[in-house]
Amino acid sequence: MTRALVIGYGNTLRSDDGAGPEAASILAGDPRLAGAEVLAVQQLVPELALDMSRASIVVLVDASVTGRPGEVTVRPVVAAGAGEMGGTAGMAGAPGPSSHHVGPAELLGLARELYGAAPSAFVVSIGAADLGPGEELSPEVRAALPRVADAVAGLVGRGEDAGPG
Amino acid sequence: MTRTIVIDPVTRIEGHSKITIQLDDRGEVVDAHFHVTQFRGFERITQGRPVHEMPAITARTCGICPVSHMVAAAKAVDDIMAVEAAPTGADLRRVINLAQVVQSHALSFFHLSSPDLLFGFDADPARRNIIGVARENPGLARDGIAIRKLGQQIIEWLGGKRIHPPWIVPGGVAEPLAEETRDRILAAIPEAIAAAQRAIAWYKSDLVRWEEEAATFGNFRTAYMGLVDREGLVDLYDGWLRVIDADGKPLEERVDPRRYAEFIGEAVEPWTYLKTPYWKPMGYPDGIYRVGPLARLNVAERTGTPLADEELEKFRWRIGRVAGSSFHYHYARLIEILHGLERIDQLLRGPDILSKHVRSRAEVNRHEGIGVSEAPRGTLFHHYRVDDHGIVEWANLIIATGNNNMAMNRAVLQVARQHVRGDRLEEPMLNRVEAVIRCYDPCLSCSTHALGQMALELELRAPDGTTLDTLTR
Amino acid sequence: MSTVHTLRIDGKDVAGSDGATILEVARENGIDIPTMCHLDGISDRGACRLCMVEIAGSPKLAPACMTRVAEGMEVTAHSERLLEYRRAITEMLFVERNHVCAVCVANNHCELQDLAEDLGVTHFDLPRINPKVEVDASHPLFAIDHNRCILCLRCVRVCDEIEGAHTWDIMHRGLDTRVQTDMGLAWGDSPTCTSCGKCVQVCPTGALFEKGRAVARGTRRPRPFLPWMRVVAEERGL
Numbered sequence: 001m002t003r004a005l006v007i008g009y010g011n012t013l014r015s016d017d018g019a020g021p022e023a024a025s026i027l028a029g030d031p032r033l034a035g036a037e038v039l040a041v042q043q044l045v046p047e048l049a050l051d052m053s054r055a056s057i058v059v060l061v062d063a064s065v066t067g068r069p070g071e072v073t074v075r076p077v078v079a080a081g082a083g084e085m086g087g088t089a090g091m092a093g094a095p096g097p098s099s100h101h102v103g104p105a106e107l108l109g110l111a112r113e114l115y116g117a118a119p120s121a122f123v124v125s126i127g128a129a130d131l132g133p134g135e136e137l138s139p140e141v142r143a144a145l146p147r148v149a150d151a152v153a154g155l156v157g158r159g160e161d162a163g164p165g
Numbered sequence: 166m167t168r169t170i171v172i173d174p175v176t177r178i179e180g181h182s183k184i185t186i187q188l189d190d191r192g193e194v195v196d197a198h199f200h201v202t203q204f205r206g207f208e209r210i211t212q213g214r215p216v217h218e219m220p221a222i223t224a225r226t227c228g229i230c231p232v233s234h235m236v237a238a239a240k241a242v243d244d245i246m247a248v249e250a251a252p253t254g255a256d257l258r259r260v261i262n263l264a265q266v267v268q269s270h271a272l273s274f275f276h277l278s279s280p281d282l283l284f285g286f287d288a289d290p291a292r293r294n295i296i297g298v299a300r301e302n303p304g305l306a307r308d309g310i311a312i313r314k315l316g317q318q319i320i321e322w323l324g325g326k327r328i329h330p331p332w333i334v335p336g337g338v339a340e341p342l343a344e345e346t347r348d349r350i351l352a353a354i355p356e357a358i359a360a361a362q363r364a365i366a367w368y369k370s371d372l373v374r375w376e377e378e379a380a381t382f383g384n385f386r387t388a389y390m391g392l393v394d395r396e397g398l399v400d401l402y403d404g405w406l407r408v409i410d411a412d413g414k415p416l417e418e419r420v421d422p423r424r425y426a427e428f429i430g431e432a433v434e435p436w437t438y439l440k441t442p443y444w445k446p447m448g449y450p451d452g453i454y455r456v457g458p459l460a461r462l463n464v465a466e467r468t469g470t471p472l473a474d475e476e477l478e479k480f481r482w483r484i485g486r487v488a489g490s491s492f493h494y495h496y497a498r499l500i501e502i503l504h505g506l507e508r509i510d511q512l513l514r515g516p517d518i519l520s521k522h523v524r525s526r527a528e529v530n531r532h533e534g535i536g537v538s539e540a541p542r543g544t545l546f547h548h549y550r551v552d553d554h555g556i557v558e559w560a561n562l563i564i565a566t567g568n569n570n571m572a573m574n575r576a577v578l579q580v581a582r583q584h585v586r587g588d589r590l591e592e593p594m595l596n597r598v599e600a601v602i603r604c605y606d607p608c609l610s611c612s613t614h615a616l617g618q619m620a621l622e623l624e625l626r627a628p629d630g631t632t633l634d635t636l637t638r
Numbered sequence: 639m640s641t642v643h644t645l646r647i648d649g650k651d652v653a654g655s656d657g658a659t660i661l662e663v664a665r666e667n668g669i670d671i672p673t674m675c676h677l678d679g680i681s682d683r684g685a686c687r688l689c690m691v692e693i694a695g696s697p698k699l700a701p702a703c704m705t706r707v708a709e710g711m712e713v714t715a716h717s718e719r720l721l722e723y724r725r726a727i728t729e730m731l732f733v734e735r736n737h738v739c740a741v742c743v744a745n746n747h748c749e750l751q752d753l754a755e756d757l758g759v760t761h762f763d764l765p766r767i768n769p770k771v772e773v774d775a776s777h778p779l780f781a782i783d784h785n786r787c788i789l790c791l792r793c794v795r796v797c798d799e800i801e802g803a804h805t806w807d808i809m810h811r812g813l814d815t816r817v818q819t820d821m822g823l824a825w826g827d828s829p830t831c832t833s834c835g836k837c838v839q840v841c842p843t844g845a846l847f848e849k850g851r852a853v854a855r856g857t858r859r860p861r862p863f864l865p866w867m868r869v870v871a872e873e874r875g876l
Contacts, residue, residue, distance in 0.1 A: 137760070213772075217849070554776050554826070
């Protein structure tokens with residue numbers, strides 16, 4: 001049986017940045033993800049590498065500044081090595097991962113380096129409209145949540161068909 | 166002509182900050198300021214609220230160490246109710262407070278500072294990060310993750326929630342400890358202790374590389390403050406304030422923390438939202454003191470747990486009875502991790518730890534209450550005044566990082582003097598300025614209540630105030 | 639001898655005795671209509687407007703808690719329009735005062751919070767008013783935080799109808815409306831309050847609470863709610 005881990009992350013006090021945690025709370029009750037572990041966290045921290053290492057498929061859900069508001073995109077994560085840091089770290093222009101905020105590629109890299117695990121990993125991103133202070137999602141992002149759930153369920157389901165590995 | 170260098174924003178710390186470095190006509194560094202540029206104002210927004218809400222509200226000052234705020238706030242409300250927390254409740258508060266210290270120190274040492282220590286301050290930032298550590302020394306990275314995870318888990322198991330557990334309440338804690346939870350924690354402790362010991366062994370073997378660097382790394386004479394118990398041992402939850410001078414001579418052997426205002430003044434500087442506390446008997450700005458892991462080990466006789474005491478002895482043999490360089494905050498943090506784990510183990514083996522009586526109850530019996538505890542970064546003061554009905558009229562918080570404000574400025578100045586050359590900002594200097602601030606592990610979201618991601622701006626200023634150069638991370 | 643009326647609610651054939659309200663008959667038949675000011679055992683006020691339903695042939699909406707059933711009535715209790723109204727009402731209940739769940743004594747056992755969740759109210763479009771309102775903690779056992787009051791007036795009714803003290807009432811109008819104790823005396827100075835705590839028990843939010851309760855540590859109230867009150871009320875013919 002495939003062990004799936006879904007991590008929705010973002011700051012719920014920053015409007016659309018809360019899309020990840022909000023998606024996680026919806027996905028936690030989604031029957032298509034029964035048996036999967038679903039986490040909602042404010043930011044990615046190195047400890048999550050340990051959780052990732054125990055999964056066979058990992059789906060990270062995050063708000064993104066690059067897409068159109070409400071646009072849902074899926075991309076595979078490639079594990080970062082020490083020389084390839086920074087591109088997906090939290091801060092624009094940061095030379096490496098900031099404090100305890102690491103990006104998906106770094107986390108996957110940690111899971112590989114530290115625990116010898118290589119789960120397949122994907123990021124489902126939702127284009128943000130507004131990242132100002134606030135606890136509410138914009139209508140575009142809210143409307144995108146069902147599509148996010150479908151995308152995550154699709155990835156996890158596909159992983160199951162393929163079997164562990 | 167005086168010129169100023171500004172580092173803005175500082176990375177790998179909590180909160181947002183900016184550093185300006187002032188040059189004189191000859192291009193020599195004359196002053197450096199560590200600015201905290203955001204403001205949240207918890208002392209004001211708590212006015213008018215029932216005092217029983219204070220642990221939950223003040224926990225919101227910080228997502229990193231909410232437990233510390235809840236502990237200090239609950240103690241302040243105990244004081245307002247004029248009760249002692251139920252003994253088992255107090256012990257359980259100690260356990261969660263220690264778990265907070267362990268996880269926060271693990272974050273600071275392993276995730277934030279170990280890349281600098283492993284690769285050197287001038288190594289390529291592309292390698293000088295947590296992934297680089299994972300590749301170079303995976304055991305160290307795994308140990309860091311394991312220790313932090315256990316600290317977080319203890320908080321979650323006890324409090325029911327990892328971030329803002331509503332478990333710490335005035336009078337004690339809300340729910341007794343379940344036997345399974347105790348056993349689960351006890352079972353996990355030995356492995357974490359072994360991990361901490363491995364990290365200490367690695368650090369000690371590495372320390373020799375840094376002896377020269379440490380000499381100018383926030384190395385200066387200050388007083389030190391920390392809580393100690395009746396026997397002068399480290400106490401992270403309660404006890405008396407002990408303050409020593411740079412030579413280890415006690416300035417105050419044992420002060421009831423309720424009298425803090427007689428000894429600690431609070432200066433305000435126009436260039437920062439972080440307040441500047443000082444040791445009143447020495448005046449401002451001479452009354453500079455430090456708090457946090459280094460200060461706690463300097464003021465205490467011992468830690469009171471066997472493995473940590475063995476390490477403390479070696480620490481003192483190597484560095485001296487009073488460690489003056491801010492560099493040694495790292496070492497002190499590791500010893501405190503070990504102490505915290507040992508102490509949690511001791512407390513959980515106490516005969517009454519599973520007692521169902523975990524909370525004392527009382528009405529508002531005093532108009533004023535003060536709660537003081539040791540947060541990961543140092544001594545934390547919560548002081549409230551309430552009306553007859555327990556509504557908060559006034560609150561004063563002195564946060565650990567605030568206590569270190571003057572020392573952080575002094576440390577930045579020292580490093581800048583050592584490493585700033587000419588009127589340009591260069592990487593080695595930037596790296597060291599950041600690293601010296603990171604020694605204090607400043608939690609700026611807490612002490613000024615900044616919201617958002619931490620960042621550093623560095624600015625070099627001419628005598629007339631014009632900006633010569635800026636760097637932003 | 640009471641007459642029985644047959645009617646339809648949401649397309650379902652139901653029967654209710656003469657004098658029964660649409661709300662009562664709906665609930666007896668497993669049709670849930672959201673309410674906030676209604677509480678079994680005390681009189682109905684029709685104040686919160688959450689239970690508004692459509693009645694065929696009437697251009698106006700009617701409050702289910704105040705409208706008696708009639709023969710042949712065709713009631714719609716759930717429609718897109720009603721849901722939209724109910725969400726708007728819920729939103730207005732929130733924006734009118736200062737509701738901060740995270741530091742509220744009633745967090746996770748609050749009827750207003752539950753209502754918002756049930757109706758899918760996930761955000762506010764209306765601007766918040768953020769009024770500056772008081773906390774009265776002068777009573778030795780209880781306190782009222784007007785920040786969290788939604789003016790359901792359950793406290794006013796339970797105090798009058800069940801306890802018989804009539805300590806609570808309302809004052810002012812519109813946005814300035816407040817529940818008050820004894821014509822505006824501080825609660826602790828009230829000569830009529832018996833300190834029975836019924837008002838605290840019936841409060842749907844964290845507005846009325848036992849002093850000393852920490853955040854999210856308010857009493858978890860069992861549902862269905864205070865069944866004895868219904869018995870008392872029936873005896874009094876309410």
